[in-house]
Amino acid sequence: MKAEEAFAPLKQRALAEWQGLQESSRPLILVGTATCGQAAGAQAVLEAVREATGRLGLEADIMEVGCIGLCYIEPLLDIVKPGRPRISYSNMTPKLAAQVIEDYLVRDNPRPDLALAIVDGEAMDGIPRLFDLPMLKPQVRIVLRNCGYIDPKNIYHYIARGGYSGFLRALSMPPKEVIDEMKKSGLRGRGGAGFPTGQKWEFCRNALGDEKYIICNADEGDPGAFMNRSLLEGDPHSVLEGMLIGAYAIGASEGYIYCRAEYPLAVDRITLAIHQMEECGLLGDDILGSGLSFRLKLRQGAGAFVCGEETALMASVEGRRGMPRPKPPFPANSGLWAKPTNINNVETWGNTSIILQKGADWYASFGVPGNTGTKTFSLVGKVVRTGLIEVPLGLTLRQIIYDVGGGIVGGKAFKAVQTGGPSGGCLPASLLDRPVNYETLAAAGSIMGSGGMVTADEDTCMVDLARFFLSFTYRESCGKCPPCRVGTRQMLHILERITRGQGEAQDLDHLQEIGQTMIQGSLCALGGTAPNPVLTTLRYFRDEYEAHILERRCPAAACKELTQYYILADKCQGCLICLRACPVQCIRGDKRLVHIIDQERCTKCSTCLQVCPFDAVARVSGKAIEVPSETIPVTAPPPRRGGG
Amino acid sequence: MAQELEAIFQKHKRERSSLISVLQEVQYKLGYLSPEAIAEIARFLKISESEIYGVATFYAQFRFTRPGEHEIKVCLGTACHVRGGERILEEMERELDIQAGGVTPDYKFSLEKVACFGSCALAPVMVVGKEVHGRMDPNRAKKIIRALR
Ligand SMILES: Cc1cc2nc3c(=O)[nH]c(=O)nc-3n(C[C@H](O)[C@H](O)[C@H](O)COP(=O)(O)O)c2cc1C
Ligand code: FES
Numbered sequence: 001m002k003a004e005e006a007f008a009p010l011k012q013r014a015l016a017e018w019q020g021l022q023e024s025s026r027p028l029i030l031v032g033t034a035t036c037g038q039a040a041g042a043q044a045v046l047e048a049v050r051e052a053t054g055r056l057g058l059e060a061d062i063m064e065v066g067c068i069g070l071c072y073i074e075p076l077l078d079i080v081k082p083g084r085p086r087i088s089y090s091n092m093t094p095k096l097a098a099q100v101i102e103d104y105l106v107r108d109n110p111r112p113d114l115a116l117a118i119v120d121g122e123a124m125d126g127i128p129r130l131f132d133l134p135m136l137k138p139q140v141r142i143v144l145r146n147c148g149y150i151d152p153k154n155i156y157h158y159i160a161r162g163g164y165s166g167f168l169r170a171l172s173m174p175p176k177e178v179i180d181e182m183k184k185s186g187l188r189g190r191g192g193a194g195f196p197t198g199q200k201w202e203f204c205r206n207a208l209g210d211e212k213y214i215i216c217n218a219d220e221g222d223p224g225a226f227m228n229r230s231l232l233e234g235d236p237h238s239v240l241e242g243m244l245i246g247a248y249a250i251g252a253s254e255g256y257i258y259c260r261a262e263y264p265l266a267v268d269r270i271t272l273a274i275h276q277m278e279e280c281g282l283l284g285d286d287i288l289g290s291g292l293s294f295r296l297k298l299r300q301g302a303g304a305f306v307c308g309e310e311t312a313l314m315a316s317v318e319g320r321r322g323m324p325r326p327k328p329p330f331p332a333n334s335g336l337w338a339k340p341t342n343i344n345n346v347e348t349w350g351n352t353s354i355i356l357q358k359g360a361d362w363y364a365s366f367g368v369p370g371n372t373g374t375k376t377f378s379l380v381g382k383v384v385r386t387g388l389i390e391v392p393l394g395l396t397l398r399q400i401i402y403d404v405g406g407g408i409v410g411g412k413a414f415k416a417v418q419t420g421g422p423s424g425g426c427l428p429a430s431l432l433d434r435p436v437n438y439e440t441l442a443a444a445g446s447i448m449g450s451g452g453m454v455t456a457d458e459d460t461c462m463v464d465l466a467r468f469f470l471s472f473t474y475r476e477s478c479g480k481c482p483p484c485r486v487g488t489r490q491m492l493h494i495l496e497r498i499t500r501g502q503g504e505a506q507d508l509d510h511l512q513e514i515g516q517t518m519i520q521g522s523l524c525a526l527g528g529t530a531p532n533p534v535l536t537t538l539r540y541f542r543d544e545y546e547a548h549i550l551e552r553r554c555p556a557a558a559c560k561e562l563t564q565y566y567i568l569a570d571k572c573q574g575c576l577i578c579l580r581a582c583p584v585q586c587i588r589g590d591k592r593l594v595h596i597i598d599q600e601r602c603t604k605c606s607t608c609l610q611v612c613p614f615d616a617v618a619r620v621s622g623k624a625i626e627v628p629s630e631t632i633p634v635t636a637p638p639p640r641r642g643g644g
Numbered sequence: 645m646a647q648e649l650e651a652i653f654q655k656h657k658r659e660r661s662s663l664i665s666v667l668q669e670v671q672y673k674l675g676y677l678s679p680e681a682i683a684e685i686a687r688f689l690k691i692s693e694s695e696i697y698g699v700a701t702f703y704a705q706f707r708f709t710r711p712g713e714h715e716i717k718v719c720l721g722t723a724c725h726v727r728g729g730e731r732i733l734e735e736m737e738r739e740l741d742i743q744a745g746g747v748t749p750d751y752k753f754s755l756e757k758v759a760c761f762g763s764c765a766l767a768p769v770m771v772v773g774k775e776v777h778g779r780m781d782p783n784r785a786k787k788i789i790r791a792l793r
Contacts, residue, residue: 039763039778071765223721223760230762261668261705262761264774302664303704305759319663321702378764380723386765418722454722454764468725472759478702583738583782605731607782 003171006288010159010280018160027060027105029053030078030086032148034067034233035265036226040074041093048094049077052101060105066234068148070116070135071387078119079104085121088130089114135385135404140366142374143350144390147234152269155276158237164282166356170245171290178249179205182352184360186372191217191308191345192420192449193525194438197352200342203332205250207340212252215317215336215343216243218259218266219301219308222421223472225452227376228346230388232259232266235350236273240296242349244282245356247294250342255294258313260301270298305422305476309524310335310343312478323478324524345450347376367393371437375448379405381455382412391436398432401455412457415556416541420449422469422476423529425536426462445536447529461558462541463548467495469533477526484527487518491534500561503549508538553622560604566625567595567608571616574634578608578617593631614639645680648673653688663689667700676707712747712754714792716740719769721760727767728781733757735782736770739789753789 021028031037031046046064053060070076073090077097080086087110089100096114103109110125117130130136141147150157158164170178183198204212216239220228232239243255259267274296277283285293299317306312307322314336316322335341344352351373355363364372371393377400380386384406391400397417401407408414416426419436425446427434434440438448456465474488491514494507515531522528538545547553554562567578567587574592586602589595597608609617616636618625652669656662666689670681677700686693700706718733733755737743740753747754763769766778770785777788 035761035776036763036765036778039761039766039769039776071763074766220762221760223719224723224764225760226762226764262758299665300668302668302706304702316664317661319660319699321699323702378723380764380767381726386723386767388765421722452722454726456726460726465726468722583735603734605734605782607731610781 003288003290004168006281007164007168010156010164014156014159017154017156021061024061025082027058027082028080029060029062029101030065030080031062032067032074032076033064034230035263036067036071036230037074037076040071042075044094045075045077045092045097048097049101052098056102056106058101058105063151064153065149066147066152067230067388069144069230069388069390070385072385073116076116081105085124086119087127088116088119090116134406135387135389138395138399138404139390140374140392141390142354142363142366143231143238143347143376144234144388145354146238147230150235152234152236153272155237155273155280158235162357163237163353164241166353166358167241167244167248167282168288170248170356171288171292175205175249175251178245178356181360182249182355185355185363186360186367186370187348187351187355187363188371188438189345190347190351190375190450192423192447194448197344197348200332200344201246201250203330204252204340204342207333209340211254211339212250213336213339213341214243214246214250214252214255215310215313215341216255216257216346216349217308217310217313217343218257218263218270218346219313220260220263220346220450221301221305221308221476222423222450222452224380224418224454225378225421225450227378227388227451229263229266231346231350231376232263233269236266236269237277238353239346239349240270240273240277242352243296244287244294245352246342246344246349248290248292252342253293253295255296256317256336257296257298258301258307258317259298261303267298267300274298304478305472306478306524306526309526312524313343314341321478323480324526326523347451368435368437370439375436375451377451377453379453379455381418382409382457382460383407383455384409393437394435396433396435397427400436400453401432405455408455408457412459414455415458415460416456416462416465418446418454418456418465418533419452420447420529420532421452422473423447423525423532424449424452425532426456426465426540427536428540430540445539446532459556459558461499461554461556462537462544463495463554464499464556464558466534466537467492467499470495470530473526473530477530481521481523481527483518483521484523484530487514487522487527488530490514491531495534498545498548499554499559501548501552501559503545505549507549508542508545511538547622551622555621557619557621559621563604563619563621564599564624565597565602565604565606565608566618566620566627567597568616568618568625569594569628569632569635571614571636572634573614573616573636573639575613577611577613581607581611583607589631592634594628594634596627596629596631646684649681649684649688658689660689660691663691663696663699664703667696667706671706675711676709678708710747710751712751714753714773715756716753716789717756717758717761717771718744719759719761719767719771720757721764721767723764723767724760724769729768731782732768732770732780732785735785736789739786752793
């Protein structure tokens with residue numbers, strides 16, 4: 001076959017390069033330097049690695065890799081000694097990294113005390129296998145298959161691990177069969193709504209017009225979600241190969257990747273990846289002699305959430321204000337410049353490449369019927385193990401939050417999990433045993449969304465969380481249709497009043513009514529789903545609203561206007577710690593004199609609560625605590641030593 | 645200025661769809677979109693200035709006033725909200741004595757709030773220039789700023 005022949009030299013070179021790396025006589029050191037890794041300090045670790053290998057005169061290869069998802073214990077450093085399995089070390093600091101390198105590479109001590117796991121081999125020296133760790137055990141890596149394993153800046157690493165073989169297979173089939181394969185896989189769009197991907201492609205393939213476009217939606221505007229960022233940073237070619245396959249199946253000649261500007265590293269990685277594809281003849285005219293001509297362009301978003309909506313995104317690519325328009329006509333018939341256009345999410349494209357590589361049946365063997373495959377989630381908020389995960393569809397919320405996420409930080413009580421971001425809802429503990437799929441989440445009043453999963457504990461006020469989301473959608477509403485423009489404004493106004501303790505009895509009915517109007521009347525799904533955080537909290541946490549309105553009390557003691565801080569006379573040691581830490585100097589007292597907070601000037605920043613070593617600061621709502629009016633001598637018994 | 649911008653213009657087609665990319669590159673270069681820059685862009689793309697303002701003001705990314713030498717961005721996305729991002733912002737407002745959206749009189753610092761940088765697992769997050777700092781607390785945030793003074 002012609003395309004395969006044309007591809008053979010690329011494959012050969014890739015295998016040689018990859019094998020060289022695997023069978024090298026030099027040790028290989030890997031550092032996870034995705035954005036999350038850098039936020040944890042990976043750059044300093046990388047520099048320490050370079051410094052240490054230089055200082056010790058070690059001949060080692062150093063490779064930067066994407067995120068493996070264990071963000072909560074980043075920075076991660078991995079070492080492969082020739083002939084040995086890859087050992088991963090977590091929570092690295094520059095000093096620790098240098099130490100590990102010296103101990104393992106010079107003294108042959110793999111430091112089991114510092115090691116996290118063996119990445120690709122059997123457990124040894126008491127170090128467990130990576131996929132036996134509780135966070136990884138329930139996971140299945142399909143779309144994240146290469147993240148953390150390859151150098152995302154090297155197309156040959158991707159090719160060596162099977163990359164672009166899905167595209168080759170697609171080329172060997174008529175386009176219609178490629179679409180059938182996609183349909184058979186059961187893949188549903190990962191951008192939020194879950195529309196069957198193969199069917200969407202078919203609409204566009206069948207649409208009249210000789211010029212067609214495809215788009216990769218990498219706007220990822222849901223705050224608290226970073227699945228798309230991670231994939232693009234860690235394995236950009238898996239997404240771009242998906243687009244090539246889509247171009248062939250649909251008959252598109254041009255593709256756009258719309259990536260938010262807040263992801264500069266992802267933008268760099270895509271730019272480089274496109275360049276490499278061009279150099280390898282995987283973009284341009286007559287790709288691999290197949291007759292397919294396809295070009296890819298990158299466009300950066302400019303900070304507008306609504307531009308994640310497909311018609312708004314297209315307006316933005318055309319250089320206009322990113323405002324949605326009514327559908328129909330659907331993009332499949334009239335999209336970019338009124339030409340037939342197919343748009344899919346980053347993760348949808350990332351799945352496409354592996355589906356074509358391994359086959360629809362293989363893909364459909366994961367997950368459950370109707371919800372096949374895996375889904376990535378960004379597990380964040382108050383869970384112990386925050387990070388990026390990929391699990392088969394159908395796991396329960398409890399399995400995700402407790403088994404994978406390790407439960408709630410500090411042993412606090414779980415209160416809610418928020419899925420789907422500003423378009424989604426807050427689900428209570430009673431729904432934790434629901435399986436996660438498109439239908440169950442919708443039935444509970446939320447949505448799957450793109451995969452943001454934010455967990456809240458007892459310290460989070462659900463009314464305040466609803467207010468937070470409405471302040472977001474209010475700001476991001478494009479203003480084109482009144483239900484959304486006015487509705488978000490009104491809802492926000494009411495929620496602000498309630499969280500300030502000025503709520504009125506009829507507010508809850510008004511919220512419900514406005515919400516219904518927005519759902520029915522909004523032009524696009526931004527307004528149509530913006531009430532979800534309010535409606536779900538009203539449904540599951542009504543008592544919290546009522547406490548705010550009827551008792552002027554915030555049960556979580558989180559709403560500032562309803563909360564007071566007191567220093568407890570029977571616990572205060574007069575140690576000056578809070579007094580010195582208070583950013584507005586509103587604490588009086590002296591050494592061995594009980595401290596007092598000036599309620600008038602207190603900004604309720606909670607610094608005193610965080611710094612007090614004696615649990616002497618109380619945060620309460622709806623009741624006052626008796627405290628001395630003058631700074632009397634300390635009477636509390638001295639704390640027992642050693643108890644912490 | 646015209647010359648500075650010419651280099652950017654040369655990379656783009658003289659068509660409507662180049663507008664946002666051109667605005668972005670001009671802002672990367674100058675730090676903000678000055679009235680003079682908008683006038684130049686209007687001339688290059690043959691679009692009226694008012695239309696360019698119409699597009700540019702729609703997007704949160706674009707700014708029309710000079711930023712500080714160090715741009716401080718505090719994340720108030722959902723994960724950071726739940727993990728106390730507001731406390732970081734308040735601390736920065738006190739430390740710099742400006743409100744979010746403001747710039748210090750000496751143009752050394754400007755302060756902004758942003759909804760999510762995608763490092764949510766390390767919330768709360770603050771970005772200084774191009775550097776992302778995770779697992780912030782008010783004290784660490786203050787130290788980072790003080791080191792830049
Ligand atoms: C307000 C709003 C924001 C959206 N943001 C995104 C986004 O950031 N990423 C995304 O893929 N889809 C987003 N969508 C959904 C897109 O309109 C579209 O359905 C999706 O890109 C289709 O891809 P899929 O079929 O692969 O899911 C958003 C929709 C709305 C209404
Ligand atoms: S919510 Fe702050 S980085 Fe995502």
